[in-house]
Amino acid sequence: MTESTQRVSASSRTGSIYDLGYRRYEGPRLGRGYAVRALALDSLKTAYGIGHGGRAKIAPIVFGAIAILPAIIVVGFLALASRLGARSELEGASPITYDTYYSSITAVITLFCAAQAPELFSRDQRHGVIALYFARALRRADYAVARLAGFGVALLILLLLPMVILLIGRVLLSTDVAAAFGDDLPKLPAVVAQALVIASLFGSLSMAVCAFTPRRAYAIAGIIALFLIPGIVAGIVIGIGTSGGSTGSIGSVLVLLAPGTILDGTSALFFGKDLPEELAFFNLPMWTFLASAIVISVLATLLAVRRFVRMAT
Amino acid sequence: MALIATNALTKRYGSVTALDGLTVEIEPGIVGLVGSNGAGKSTFIKILLGLIDATSGSATVFDLDVATHGVQIRELVGYMPEHDCLPTDQSATDVVSHLAQISGLPRTAARERTAEVLRHVGLYEERYRAIGGYSTGMKQRVKLAQALVHDPRLLLLDEPTNGLDPAGRDEMLELVHRTGTEFGIAVIVASHLLGEIERVCDHLVAIEGGKLLRSAPLHAFTERIGTLAVEVGEGRDLLAARLAAAGLQTAVDGPSVLIDLVDERPFDLVRDTVAELGLPLVRIEQRRHRLEDLFRDAPQADGSGNGVAASAPVAVSTTAAPASGDGQPGDGR
Numbered sequence: 001m002t003e004s005t006q007r008v009s010a011s012s013r014t015g016s017i018y019d020l021g022y023r024r025y026e027g028p029r030l031g032r033g034y035a036v037r038a039l040a041l042d043s044l045k046t047a048y049g050i051g052h053g054g055r056a057k058i059a060p061i062v063f064g065a066i067a068i069l070p071a072i073i074v075v076g077f078l079a080l081a082s083r084l085g086a087r088s089e090l091e092g093a094s095p096i097t098y099d100t101y102y103s104s105i106t107a108v109i110t111l112f113c114a115a116q117a118p119e120l121f122s123r124d125q126r127h128g129v130i131a132l133y134f135a136r137a138l139r140r141a142d143y144a145v146a147r148l149a150g151f152g153v154a155l156l157i158l159l160l161l162p163m164v165i166l167l168i169g170r171v172l173l174s175t176d177v178a179a180a181f182g183d184d185l186p187k188l189p190a191v192v193a194q195a196l197v198i199a200s201l202f203g204s205l206s207m208a209v210c211a212f213t214p215r216r217a218y219a220i221a222g223i224i225a226l227f228l229i230p231g232i233v234a235g236i237v238i239g240i241g242t243s244g245g246s247t248g249s250i251g252s253v254l255v256l257l258a259p260g261t262i263l264d265g266t267s268a269l270f271f272g273k274d275l276p277e278e279l280a281f282f283n284l285p286m287w288t289f290l291a292s293a294i295v296i297s298v299l300a301t302l303l304a305v306r307r308f309v310r311m312a313t
Numbered sequence: 314m315a316l317i318a319t320n321a322l323t324k325r326y327g328s329v330t331a332l333d334g335l336t337v338e339i340e341p342g343i344v345g346l347v348g349s350n351g352a353g354k355s356t357f358i359k360i361l362l363g364l365i366d367a368t369s370g371s372a373t374v375f376d377l378d379v380a381t382h383g384v385q386i387r388e389l390v391g392y393m394p395e396h397d398c399l400p401t402d403q404s405a406t407d408v409v410s411h412l413a414q415i416s417g418l419p420r421t422a423a424r425e426r427t428a429e430v431l432r433h434v435g436l437y438e439e440r441y442r443a444i445g446g447y448s449t450g451m452k453q454r455v456k457l458a459q460a461l462v463h464d465p466r467l468l469l470l471d472e473p474t475n476g477l478d479p480a481g482r483d484e485m486l487e488l489v490h491r492t493g494t495e496f497g498i499a500v501i502v503a504s505h506l507l508g509e510i511e512r513v514c515d516h517l518v519a520i521e522g523g524k525l526l527r528s529a530p531l532h533a534f535t536e537r538i539g540t541l542a543v544e545v546g547e548g549r550d551l552l553a554a555r556l557a558a559a560g561l562q563t564a565v566d567g568p569s570v571l572i573d574l575v576d577e578r579p580f581d582l583v584r585d586t587v588a589e590l591g592l593p594l595v596r597i598e599q600r601r602h603r604l605e606d607l608f609r610d611a612p613q614a615d616g617s618g619n620g621v622a623a624s625a626p627v628a629v630s631t632t633a634a635p636a637s638g639d640g641q642p643g644d645g646r
Contacts (some may be wrong), residue, residue, distance in 0.1 A: 020429070022433045022461075022491075022492070022495065022496050023429060024464055024496070025418070025422070025426055025463065025464035027415070027418070027419065027422045028417075028419060028420070028422075029388055029417035029418065030417045030419060031417050032384060032417075033418055034414075035414070035415045035416070035417055038411075038414040038415055038420075039415055042411055051403065051407055052402050052403060053402050053403075053443065056402065071424060082594075092374050105470065123400065124400075127397065127398065127399060127401065128396050128397050128398035128399075128400055129399065129400055129401045129408075131364070131392075131394045131396075131398050132392070132394070132398050132436075133415060134362075134364055135362050135387055135390070135392035135394075136387055136388075136415045136416050136463075137384050137385075137388035137415070137416055137417050138384065138415065139383070139384060154629070159641070175572060208507055244415065259361065284473050311358070312365075313365075313394075
């Protein structure tokens, strides 16, 4: 049968007016780098449920709103106080500032990771889609890195958006906009640095958990356990230490392993504050917290990449 | 050069040997990769894609080594896995166009190709709905579409008719056939259903236990016409003896006399002999061997020639083709 008669029969069978049939693709093939960028962008969208129906958006919107809420409340009170001429008093009393913001939303960031990381790192395993990715023009490590990059950017947005709201609110509500901007600007590098540390630490740890299970429930439980349990254990050890007991070097190791205490340490480092009392007890140089964050992020990423590279399809 | 060439390709999983020294060359065309479950078909396909590494031996696709040029090969290969591989919460359009981008197609081209390919496989309005609500047949079409969307030079289809009802199987096979013949895409179809695969292929590669049984054009498998079954109402043994005396290889099976067909000579001889003896002829039927029978008779790897012995006459086919031409003089008497 010739091509033309096949097409006619095909179109008459399906009833479509036009049946161009199958055509060759002569356009460009953009290769690995492009594939990685496309996958990273897809990961970013997926982290916020975009393109996956209404239900997929509930968790990211709820957790995102909770993460932003403190910034909006602060700006709201600031607006009120500025009207009443009590701004300086309020600023002194506000518990939420640039340097304390992240420690107040750590729980929400953890929940966001637990809810959304499985969508990026476990879902493809669960549905078998991962075989379709691995059968395309990228390497397995590319897949893992692209997914992580997308998730990292998603976390950065979640972390920096409230800070942007805070900054804009503070600047616009002040009597001298330029001066206010000048006052807040020096704090931004520390904010961005802390956001980067949180995004890389939480992102890589989440990926490391999800890479090992196609099951969403296990991944969620694993992430929450990994983020909370070391902190609880560290808290107990800190309690023993500060109340006069001997913890030896275990305490130092634990505070350098628990995500929560690591972030307390890097926050103090970036914002030029003293370590919280319970951490200062262990007499660790501040840079060790940053070093620990970097080492853990790298190891978690390598572990996850290795898992994807060796995954049976 | 061959499209695909392997040399002593071996894959072991612990103590299990999935591929055992497979050496084969495959030319462009529609190639059926046949073997029972666990014969090593999927393993073979995955090695060609660079999805898994061979334990030993080598393989090339488009003259590129699968161990070192996986990315370049995969850019020009479409793969339809055997198992479920589609997300449930996205539409076919979203999934296929996303995967097209991962294959390197620019965004707009990916969208256009997706629309064309989904139409090609027969998905219309439903392509905007979430895949979770699709039937198995629709999912198989989406799986084929994602393998075609980047216009590959080679399609690797692993059990494409899995889970389909008879009508769905026919449509899928028709699609595979069209894709291979009209668009010049080389296709390798893995299947354990030989009756299906012989309908669309022009070349067959049979493997069993990870070893190559045979690689030959389809007609080489089926050209040995096989067996002529002559069913008579009575006098079966007499007929068999007469025909044997005339120099034919005969055997009896139930009410029929089975004659090995090597050429056309037996047709006339059977007609004349039956007429001469005055036997009540019920039917004459040419039985084509099922491919299973051919493989069963060729236990050793045989890469060339038609070294397959004619199967034993007891190998009765269910897909028997009626004899043609002068083969049925006294039918239905």
